[in-house]
Amino acid sequence: MLGKIEKIDVSSMPSLQKLAESVGWNFTTERLHIYLSLGTMFGHRLHNEWISSAALFQYGTTIASIGSVIVHANYQGQGLGRSIMKRCLYEVERVGVPVSLVATSAGVPLYQSLGFQTVEFIHRFTHTHFVYEPIECKQVEIEQLREKKHITEIIHFDKMVFGANRSELLHHLMKKRSIGFIARNAEKSICGFGIAFPVGNFLHIGPLMADHTDIALQLIQAFLCQSAIPVRIDVPSRQSDFMRALCQLGFQETLVSPLMLLYAQQLPGKRNRLFGIADPALG
Ligand SMILES: CC(C)(COP(=O)(O)OP(=O)(O)OC[C@H]1O[C@@H](n2cnc3c(N)ncnc32)[C@H](O)[C@@H]1OP(=O)(O)O)[C@@H](O)C(=O)NCCC(=O)NCCS
Secondary structure, three states: OOOEEEEEOHHHHHHHHHHHHHOOOOOOHHHHHHHHHHOEEEEEEEOOEEOEEEEEEEEOOOEEEEEEEEEOHHHOOOOHHHHHHHHHHHHHHHHOOOEEEEOOOOOHHHHHHOOOEEEEEEEEEEEOOOOOOOOOOOOOEEEEOOHHHHHHHHHHHHHHHHOOOOHHHHHHHOOOOOEEEEEEOOOOOEEEEEEEEEEOOEEEEEEEEEOOHHHHHHHHHHHHHHOOOOEEEEEEOOOHHHHHHHHHOOOEEEEEEEEEEEOOOOOOOOHHHEEEOOOOOOO
């Protein structure tokens, strides 16, 4: 067996970035910092370089998420992917928590053989130009998100929709380079919010949560007005009306990936109010 499995720490960022590049992925330092702060990352190390990685994020005992499963291009097909996945599953089995992941086509056979089942799909939409037809949907008031002012409301809304407390993640996402909006109804209560964060050349919108499709669209338009770079969002397949409206706004679907689940038949929370996931790795 090549190398042994160890926990990955913050000092490993350059080696992890090289590992990601070997499979054509790009890990920004900020994203890796979030993964390493919020989750546990494991990997195989050989000659002081990481040749595999997997990140595990646990949200209490409700749900966990696995992401960043990578085996260096030179070491694939030798069992490293299976063994790194088994290491992550050992952790969740101790707590008895269901686990989700967003799979690439390369990963699907491995995950299926470990018992994961596809429960829905995640559709990536990108918007690369800045001329769009605004859709008339002025139902709610939109306000710029401020961490200190809004964090408590956001944590509560996110918990209702996602089904688990992600306060630590939300605090991280609202730090410096992110932008966000909160929607309020006539009673001034929160009825939606979105946070966006630069990832590579894109502004990634997610999480995006709202009581209705129209509110989610109003939030999307706020991001489009604010962003100086192309925008992207990962939408769960159940939001078909929303996806049709995104196409009218000039978005294009660029990727469809299965969302797979182990030890549960369905995801927790009020997922019909989830319009954009936070990140494929984070859930
Ligand atoms: C997906 C990935 C992690 C698998 O890692 P790996 O070390 O090559 O996988 P393993 O050698 O442990 O093989 C696990 C299973 O994958 C499948 N598999 C591996 N190599 C394969 C190949 N060349 N062709 C078809 N299936 C293959 C088999 O089902 C295998 O099952 P087996 O153990 O019964 O033979 C690796 O290909 C990778 O890093 N790909 C790029 C990044 C990526 O897409 N990651 C998944 C994110 S969700």
